Amino acid sequence: MLHTVNKSPHGHSALAECLRVCAADDVVVLIEDGVYAAIAGNSRLPGPDAPKLYALSADVAARGLAPHLAEGVALLDYAGFVQLCCEHPVIQSWY
Amino acid sequence: MSKRFLIVCRQPPYGSSFAREALDMALACAAFEQRVALLFLGDGVLQLAGAQQAEAIGQKPLDKQLGALPLYDVDALYADADALAARGLSDTTLALPVQALDGAGIRALLTEQDIVLGF
Numbered sequence: 001m002l003h004t005v006n007k008s009p010h011g012h013s014a015l016a017e018c019l020r021v022c023a024a025d026d027v028v029v030l031i032e033d034g035v036y037a038a039i040a041g042n043s044r045l046p047g048p049d050a051p052k053l054y055a056l057s058a059d060v061a062a063r064g065l066a067p068h069l070a071e072g073v074a075l076l077d078y079a080g081f082v083q084l085c086c087e088h089p090v091i092q093s094w095y
Numbered sequence: 096m097s098k099r100f101l102i103v104c105r106q107p108p109y110g111s112s113f114a115r116e117a118l119d120m121a122l123a124c125a126a127f128e129q130r131v132a133l134l135f136l137g138d139g140v141l142q143l144a145g146a147q148q149a150e151a152i153g154q155k156p157l158d159k160q161l162g163a164l165p166l167y168d169v170d171a172l173y174a175d176a177d178a179l180a181a182r183g184l185s186d187t188t189l190a191l192p193v194q195a196l197d198g199a200g201i202r203a204l205l206t207e208q209d210i211v212l213g214f
Contacts (some may be wrong), residue, residue: 010137010182030181032109039183053206057151059152061147062148062152063107065144068183070183
């Protein structure tokens with residue numbers, strides 16, 4: 001299953017609610033303000049037990065976060081995002 | 096008569112129009128020769144991240160527009176130190192120089208104002 005999260009983890013509970021119900025082989029894509037969860041050292045960075053995390057590269061670049069990206073978060077371009085969506089028939093948007 | 100305006104920015108830069116509205120308000124206040132300061136709280140500190148390439152999502156980079164504020168004599172910029180730390184940012188990596196304040200500093204700043212506008 002694929003999850004998208006589009007809200008900052010500091011101002012909203014969307015990411016926490018998503019991670020709480022994620023299965024180990026799920027995939028989480030951080031988009032729009034969701035990418036703020038991917039900053040290294042931020043207090044809401046998902047732990048090592050979290051599912052595979054991606055951040056949409058355009059949203060990361062737009063917000064000036066490319067130099068601050070945490071290890072373990074993979075950058076995803078739009079084509080890659082479409083590919084992931086095709087691979088996962090079930091998608092949940094957290095917003 | 097000149098008044099002390101404080102513009103409180105609490106939202107991240109691109110997910111909504113709050114950040115741009117706050118900037119417009121700051122520039123309007125400055126154009127009318129008011130004394131303007133900006134305070135970045137909570138997710139608002141995310142507006143200050145450097146090297147924003149907002150063209151990637153079809154928007155104008157907010158950090159560059161904030162950087163123009165000193166040209167309009169708006170150079171009192173303050174940020175919540177705890178909010179920066181919680182978000183993995185430090186005042187050395189920001190797009191423009193701001194004064195980082197703790198809770199007591201923020202309270203003191205708020206009490207000095209004639210008008211406080213929240214965004």
